[in-house]
Amino acid sequence: MNTVLTELAPSAAPPITQKTPAKVRKGSGFWFVVPFLIAFALFLLWPIVSGLWMSLTNQSLTGSGTGFTGLSNYAEALGDAAVWQSLWNTAVFTIATAAPLVVLSFVMAYLVYVGLPGQWLWRMSFFTPYLLPVSVVAALWQWMFQPGFGLINSILTQLGFAEIGFLDQQGVAMFSIVLVTIWWTVGFNFLLYLSALQNIPDHVFEAAQLDGAGPWRRLVSIIVPMVNKTTVMIVMLQILASLKVFEQIYLLTSGGPRGSTRSVLEYIYDVGFSGYRLGYASAISYLFFALIVVVAVVQLRIMNRKEH
Amino acid sequence: MSTQTKIRASRAPKATRAQNQRTSALTIGTSKGWTGGAITALILLALMWVLPILWGVTTSLKSEKDAAGPPLSAPSEGWTLDAYIQVLTKGEIPRWMFNSFFVAVAVTVLTVAISALAAYGFSRTEFRGRKWLFALTIASIMVPGQILIVPLFQQMNSMRLTDTFAGIILPQIVAPMMVFIMKNFFDTIPKELEEAARIDGAGRMRIFMTIIVPLSRPILMAVSIFVFIGAWNNFLWPFIVTNNPDLLTLPVGLATVKNAYGVQYAQSMASAILAALPLMVVFALFQRQIVKGFATSGMGGQ
Secondary structure: OHHHHHHHHHHHOOOOOOOOHHHOOHHHHHHHHHHHHHHHHHHHHHHHHHHHHHOOEOOOOOOOOOOEOOOHHHHHHHOOHHHHHHHHHHHHHHHHHHHHHHHHHHHHHHHHHHOOOOHHHHHHHHHHHHHOOHHHHHHHHHHHHOOOOOHHHHHHHHOOOOOOOOOOOOOOHHHHHHHHHHHHHHHHHHHHHHHHHHOOOHHHHHHHHHOOOOHHHHHHHHHHHHOHHHHHHHHHHHHHHHHOOOHHHHHHOOOOOOOOOOOHHHHHHHHHHHOOOHHHHHHHHHHHHHHHHHHHHHHHHHHHHHHO | OOHHHHHHHHHOHHHHHHHHHHHHHHHHOOOHHHHHHHHHHHHHHHHHHHHHHHHHHHHHOOOHHHHOOOOOOOOOOOOOOHHHHHHHHHOOHHHHHHHHHHHHHHHHHHHHHHHHHHHHHHHHOOOOOHHHHHHHHHHHHHOOHHHHHHHHHHHHHHOOOOOOHHHHHHHHHOOHHHHHHHHHHHHOOOOHHHHHHHHOOOOHHHHHHHHHHHHOHHHHHHHHHHHHHHHHHOOHHHHHHOOOHHHOOHHHHHHHOOOOOOOOHHHHHHHHHHHHHHHHHHHHHHHHHHHHHHHHHOOOOO
């Protein structure tokens, strides 16, 4: 559509008569922003406000009980062992995924950067999982994790090991979800690192080689510092993304066994849409939001200190 | 974020590639042990990332009986496209695929249109409250949309938009991050280009359509692809807001209509492959723009 309009517009232009640039009024720019602002107000600002209000009521999904209850939802959430467990699980997931997702993506990008020809093939290998819808990822790995004829377990039994209940064994299930998440999402960080590496100017390497720096020395003293900015950004984005984990958990274990993989968002979903307690679910959302803001602010502080 | 360096990078893909090849040769040339190790590690990692997908593909090409058999042995009944034929003719995959396509295209067109207009307004025009509104937009990037599902669902309920396409689409079109990315790009376009058109008497809208849009084609393309990938793969919101099986998008349909095919593993793998296929094609076609787009914006997904 844009093409059509751009091609039509010049020929439709009136003959040059007015030479008043003042035709563009000062205030007219506002109208460009209006469609976005309407959507922004309706689908972002309003839910933020109404959710805050909702968290102060005992509203349920069935419509009953909309009375104001003050901070009692928040008080209940702070005393709810399931809330604390889901926070703990989220923290464990975040640490267990963020570290490998940063380190591994750098290793992958570095290997592709210095490695064999055929970059697109390696790039495609590492990035394709990121393009898969989460339900495809879940179906694939559920099938890989199957007892009996699942790929991993059948290899394990052929090698003489016992089968592992990847998704239904407490303590193992979280590990499996971390594994799936790393496989699924590492491609995104990988691409960011790859483009950062490709931006390192050539003369830096030439200078290093003249100085007789070996590959290891070059990696540690030149490459890692030169992609530092990218690393800081990836760490920030990754931590915030990992804190919001829901879908793969919901699809693979629904938070089980015994709540051992239940993340905060999974719990919010359980409370709000399975337990019908919208008010309480909102309160947990806002506690979690406050926590995310704290994490983000701390990260920004650390990042700023590093840059100066 | 150093948008400047990134935009520069996106404008010089050829130089970057040539430069990269030179550096590779340079690095590899020094130590054989190091190079061998790097290549081995690369191949092993790539195998680990590709094997699950390959296994899904091979399973989808087996008969149901073979699919439930030992995973590492060759199929006794030979390779077959049966699962795909079944899924495409009997299942609901085609309908879900159409829904996904419709939703993703609508979300992409609306998001890019309103975000580009807003970005232009913020970048090139003056009006009262502009800085303040832009600051509000930027601040909202911090809000994790997922925590809004409860109030948003309630709101859709009261607007009678649950179980409608509008209900699936509209909440997805607010993308402050995209406004931010495009505004940064528009800021780099020289103002002189507009002056000439303005002297010719062109209004703001015409300047936007005839000068800004054509100059910004790469970034508009990259943003469109991002939004499309995001909308195509979005699970949580469509999952919350729809119950009607006729409106399910592909990711939701696949995940929630459990046992749609019983324990027919070949068919469930065939559905998964079919669901993944459109984006693979998009990626293969637009690889350069996507990689560039990622580099330019550095935005988060998941």
